[in-house]
Amino acid sequence: MLSVDDLSIGLVGRRGETVPVVERARLRIGEGETLGLVGESGSGKSMLCRSLVGTLYRHSAVVTGGSIRFEGTELVGASDAVWRTVRGHRIAYVPQSSLAGINPVLTVGRQLTALVRAASRDAGGDRSPRARVRELLELVEIPRIDSVMNERPHQLSGGMRQRVIIAGALARDPSLLIADEPTTALDVRVQARILDLLRRLREQLGMSLLLVSHDLAVVEEVCDAIVVLYAGAVMESGPQALVREQPRHPYTAGLVAAARMELAGGYEPIPGEAPSVGAWPAACRFSPRCGLTLRLGEGAPHSRCCEGGQPQPAEVDGRLTACLFASSLAGEGAPTVGAQTVAGETP
Amino acid sequence: MTDSLPTRSLPLPAEAPAPDTRVFDAPKRDRVLWLIGRRLVRAILVAWGVSLLAFAIVRIVPGDPVATLLGEEATPDRVEVLRERLHLDGSVASQYGSWMSDVLRGDLGQSLQTTRPVLETIGDRLPITLWLIGLGMVFALILAIPLGLIGGLTRSNWYKQSFGLGSAALIATPPFVTGVLLLLVFGVRLRWLPVAGYVDTFPQNLEYLLLPAVAVGVPVGMIFAIVLQESIRETNAEEFVETGLVWGLAKPQFVWRYLLRPSVAPVIGLMGYIVGANLAAAVVVETVFNLEGIGTYLVRAVLARDYPVVQGTLFTFGFIVVVVHFLSDSISALIDPRARTLS
Ligand SMILES: Nc1ncnc2c1ncn2[C@@H]1O[C@H](COP(=O)(O)OP(=O)(O)O)[C@@H](O)[C@H]1O
Ligand SMILES: [Mg+2]
Numbered sequence: 001m002l003s004v005d006d007l008s009i010g011l012v013g014r015r016g017e018t019v020p021v022v023e024r025a026r027l028r029i030g031e032g033e034t035l036g037l038v039g040e041s042g043s044g045k046s047m048l049c050r051s052l053v054g055t056l057y058r059h060s061a062v063v064t065g066g067s068i069r070f071e072g073t074e075l076v077g078a079s080d081a082v083w084r085t086v087r088g089h090r091i092a093y094v095p096q097s098s099l100a101g102i103n104p105v106l107t108v109g110r111q112l113t114a115l116v117r118a119a120s121r122d123a124g125g126d127r128s129p130r131a132r133v134r135e136l137l138e139l140v141e142i143p144r145i146d147s148v149m150n151e152r153p154h155q156l157s158g159g160m161r162q163r164v165i166i167a168g169a170l171a172r173d174p175s176l177l178i179a180d181e182p183t184t185a186l187d188v189r190v191q192a193r194i195l196d197l198l199r200r201l202r203e204q205l206g207m208s209l210l211l212v213s214h215d216l217a218v219v220e221e222v223c224d225a226i227v228v229l230y231a232g233a234v235m236e237s238g239p240q241a242l243v244r245e246q247p248r249h250p251y252t253a254g255l256v257a258a259a260r261m262e263l264a265g266g267y268e269p270i271p272g273e274a275p276s277v278g279a280w281p282a283a284c285r286f287s288p289r290c291g292l293t294l295r296l297g298e299g300a301p302h303s304r305c306c307e308g309g310q311p312q313p314a315e316v317d318g319r320l321t322a323c324l325f326a327s328s329l330a331g332e333g334a335p336t337v338g339a340q341t342v343a344g345e346t347p
Numbered sequence: 348m349t350d351s352l353p354t355r356s357l358p359l360p361a362e363a364p365a366p367d368t369r370v371f372d373a374p375k376r377d378r379v380l381w382l383i384g385r386r387l388v389r390a391i392l393v394a395w396g397v398s399l400l401a402f403a404i405v406r407i408v409p410g411d412p413v414a415t416l417l418g419e420e421a422t423p424d425r426v427e428v429l430r431e432r433l434h435l436d437g438s439v440a441s442q443y444g445s446w447m448s449d450v451l452r453g454d455l456g457q458s459l460q461t462t463r464p465v466l467e468t469i470g471d472r473l474p475i476t477l478w479l480i481g482l483g484m485v486f487a488l489i490l491a492i493p494l495g496l497i498g499g500l501t502r503s504n505w506y507k508q509s510f511g512l513g514s515a516a517l518i519a520t521p522p523f524v525t526g527v528l529l530l531l532v533f534g535v536r537l538r539w540l541p542v543a544g545y546v547d548t549f550p551q552n553l554e555y556l557l558l559p560a561v562a563v564g565v566p567v568g569m570i571f572a573i574v575l576q577e578s579i580r581e582t583n584a585e586e587f588v589e590t591g592l593v594w595g596l597a598k599p600q601f602v603w604r605y606l607l608r609p610s611v612a613p614v615i616g617l618m619g620y621i622v623g624a625n626l627a628a629a630v631v632v633e634t635v636f637n638l639e640g641i642g643t644y645l646v647r648a649v650l651a652r653d654y655p656v657v658q659g660t661l662f663t664f665g666f667i668v669v670v671v672h673f674l675s676d677s678i679s680a681l682i683d684p685r686a687r688t689l690s
Contacts, residue, residue: 084595088595100586104684152684
């Protein structure tokens with residue numbers, strides 16, 4: 001239902017020049033499927049989401065190339081009229097911050113009633129807006145609906161706010177729900193409930209779900225497939241269990257190892273820092289931090305990684321991997337790749 | 348390496364989870380009432396300060412009202428009698444005390460020139476002044492809302508530069524200059540509107556108030572526009588605006604509920620401060636347009652050293668400012684939870 005191909009997004013500078021934030025991204029979401037989009041913060045996940053709802057312009061960014069096909073419609077370069085029928089209607093979006101994501105000056109009831117009115121006007125329906133709002137709030141499992149409707153967002157907990165925003169996103173029966181880091185600002189207990197809710201909603205409503213997170217553990221709870229983004233480029237994408245259990249990209253392997261360490265109570269992230277926008281290396285984006293290429297090149301990135309820029313994803317072992325040495329990872333224990341150590345084996 | 352990565356143990360309580368309705372940093376309605384109560388107390392204190400100022404000012408300015416009234420040849424006896432009648436004998440404190448006790452009973456004294464009770468004259472003239480500043484505020488908002496929206500949403504540097512220049516020029520122009528210009532163009536030259544005078548009935552009075560209200564409202568409108576556009580720019584950068592946008596609301600509803608509503612609190616808060624400047628502008632503009640409001644009353648009284656009138660009008664002005672300030676503060680706290688901090 002959604003195919004994104006070679007999608008590039010650029011930040012527009014003062015003189016109209018663009019600096020790439022996402023480059024040649026590719027992703028696929030099927031009917032009723034859940035895709036997890038993972039990557040460190042700053043890797044361009046939110047920008048990618050915004051390109052799917054046509055709000056890049058609010059962040060001084062534009063699509064600079066590629067295509068987004070959604071239910072047969074091309075969204076890159078689509079007119080406002082097309083966006084009006086897609087944005088919020090077919091593709092719903094839950095923005096990153098549940099704290100700032102909801103209008104602070106209106107009660108929950110008023111916000112949702114206005115939305116439901118607009119929705120039923122657009123759909124030509126004649127249902128009572130209040131009944132529909134209740135239905136939506138029930139759908140997202142909000143207790144004490146009547147009092148919540150009369151409250152303003154600052155009177156609600158983070159989890160409640162997130163539920164209200166999700167309820168709003170569902171008002172027009174979208175076929176794709178994008179949830180941008182829906183659990184990031186919440187404590188672990190509430191995180192688990194929101195994930196449960198999303199999973200249930202997807203099944204109950206038959207939607208597709210694009211779940212964004214910087215946390216691999218969140219994605220693996222819910223997703224059928226994952227896309228790993230690093231510095232605006234897709235590193236690896238494929239079936240979730242496959243990619244997670246047998247990573248073929250050193251970056252994915254590093255993420256998995258770090259998540260493993262965290263479970264064991266340790267903390268060992270991939271050494272170094274992700275390059276910021278505008279400072280991406282001309283070589284493979286990950287090469288300055290990649291243990292594999294540093295080992296192969298004896299301290300410096302291997303010459304093959306420096307030729308031809310960021311490698312394009314190629315099929316390896318049932319998934320797409322943007323690493324020239326992907327196949328050499330096949331034989332090795334993934335977490336030992338890179339500068340990582342296996343959990344429990346302290347250096 | 349095929350053993351699965353164990354799922355992170357997300358601790359879910361075994362028993363029925365407590366509903367996730369934790370309330371934090373939530374100023375509830377009673378908190379708002381408490382806040383408004385504090386502001387009321389503050390308003391009363393400020394009103395008292397205003398009475399002190401009004402009382403002090405007429406005593407600081409040079410010139411003895413009694414001597415002015417009686418002329419050069421007054422006998423000391425007559426001066427003494429008049430002083431006593433005017434409560435100008437005794438210590439300053441006792442003078443203030445007797446004035447204050449009169450004020451609290453609703454008596455602002457009598458004019459020295461006409462012997463008419465000051466409160467009565469103010470009652471006659473206040474409506475004109477209130478119309479003038481009220482209409483001035485309306486004009487200010489009519490200017491500020493579109494300018495604030497455009498300025499808050501535009502990315503055009505050209506617009507920002509020209510608005511910056513234009514607004515600075517308009518704010519710097521004193522209302523009497525604007526008033527005289529408007530008078531010359533629309534009153535004298537084009538003869539569209541009357542140059543002076545007033546009619547006391549509602550729709551007709553607008554004809555006389557239009558130009559003075561524009562003169563009072565333009566600089567205020569520019570100040571509002573600057574504050575509003577900054578506020579809208581901040582609001583527009585918030586994520587909830589994106590939520591509203593993606594929800595696909597009708598345009599007017601989106602603009603009002605997601606851009607203006609969350610941005611007006613600073614402007615309403617500012618009204619409380621601006622109304623003082625507005626009154627000052629009204630005094631001058633009333634003179635230019637010959638409107639018989641309390642501005643012209645005050646000016647005449649100052650020239651004639653009619654101190655009960657000066658004292659009473661200044662106190663009334665101050666009282667209006669305090670009331671408007673209290674209202675604007677309270678309203679902005681009521682409509683926007685984020686404005687609920689004690690300043
Ligand atoms: N409004 C903006 N203006 C300029 N740069 C931005 C803006 N929003 C995001 N960026 C930059 O774009 C990059 C990608 O951001 P984002 O998509 O928010 O990352 P993520 O969601 O993965 O954390 C970041 O490096 C960030 O600095
Ligand atoms: Mg983000």
